[in-house]
Amino acid sequence: MTAFDELIRLMKDLEDQLIVCMKCGMCQSVCPLYAQTGRESDVARGKLALLDGLMKKMLDDPGGVSERLNKCLLCGSCAAACPSGVHVMDIFIKARAILAGYMGLSPAKQVIFRGMLAHPGLFDRLIEWGSVFQKLFTKKASDIIGTSCARVMSPLIGNRHFMPLAETPFHRRVPSLSTAAGVSGIRVAFFTGCLIDKLFPNISQACLRALDWHGVGVFLPENQGCCGIPAVSSGDMKTFRQLVRHTIRIFEAEPFDYLITACATCTSTIKKVWPVLLESDETGFREKVRRLSEKTLDISQFLVMHTHVSPADISDSSPIRDVTYHDPCHLKKSLGVFREPRQLIQASRGWRLTEMADPDVCCGMGGSFNLQYYEISAKIGQNKRQNIVDTGCGVIATGCPACMMQISDRLSQESDSVSVKHVIEIYAETLSQP
Secondary structure, three states, rough: OOOOHHHHHHHHHHHHHOOOOOOOOOHHHHHHHHHHHHOHOOHHHHHHHOOOOHHHHHHHOOHHHHHHHHHOOOHHHHHHHHHOOHHHHHHHHHHHHHHHHOOOOHHHHHHHHHHHHHHHHHHHHHHHHHHHHHHHHHEEEEEEOOEEEEEEOOOOOOOOEEEOOOOHHHHHHHHEEEEOOOOOEEEEEEEEEEEHHHHOOOHHHHHHHHHOOOOOOOEEEOOOOOOHHHHOOOOOOOHHHHHHHHHHHHHHOOOOOOOOOOOOOHHHHHHHHHHHOOOOOOOOHHHHHHHHHHEEEEEHHHHHHOOOOOOOOOOOOOOOOOEEEEEOOOHHHOOOOOHHHHHHHHHOEEEOOOOOOEEEEOOOOOHHHHOOHHHHHHHHHHHHHHHHOOOOOOEEOOHHHHHHHHHHHHHHHHHOOEEEEEEEEHHHOOOOOO
């Protein structure tokens, strides 16, 4: 299929999907961006109205359409609340692809996506070099949370507090792995994801520990790449398709029962975005995508569904630590996974779950949204930070590394003594306890 044919197909898909929207405004009541700006153009209903007749608007003002369309967290709150079942995220991603196909990618995005992200080996090496030199340009911001900040004011970093690159990424700690199924009789493939590999390698190691504890065999192929969501969110279908094909190829090498990830965004992308955006590809490849997406599960979902995870016995005098939990948008709103992470916490000896107010309200990260609209992102995140602090818990857990970055920034900015963990880290560290 040519690029032009692809654009025509996407345009037709948009026309078919846009007519479902009743313009009722339910999306307005749940949109975290609208809550901050109060602008109709920032809510899903306004964006869908903009997309009606996209071809003419694209010719008249492609830059303006692109700017309004990209001002979105892609959190899925609107889709989850829509009484008509409009697949808003599918529509927005397809529209971005149409605009990128018409306007072309910016030089910066071409370098980032097609020059680096599309080549996993090169991308890994560049990030490893960055981890070596990062201390020249950054300094410690919070010892408790582990964040850093810029040594001097930087237009790119601004006043952010961010998680530094790991000194040793996960793919260097465990380049590959192939173990047989143990007592569980199950063998899984493990998809690492960029943020976990390069910023939070301890999450992957916690996953391997939990899987080993439950007698689950693991296939971890080397040279893993990105799930493709950064590229496709910017409309770069070429890089997205290249990354999907790469992932399909390396995971075809050995048999497994499920594909497991510890990143809510990666799970949602593989399970939901891949099949929708690649439905026009050749039959053989489309079938491979479908099969892999159907096998994909979040780590907490897999452990609760397929291993013997049960509430911990806290009747003894073991010290108790209080933890609260934030629902990642891509985990709860996209995949309907919200009980399972809580069950992992409840199965962790020495931990007690205390719910915060509005645990499933977006934290404001939104991937590239945080880079383009940091002030709005920070305001949304500040509401989440206040809800966390109000619980009095010393730990906030979640199931998404991007959410961990956003929450860490907000807590670090206020010098809060609250550490940020992935749910699997909490669970795995208790497995050796009697």
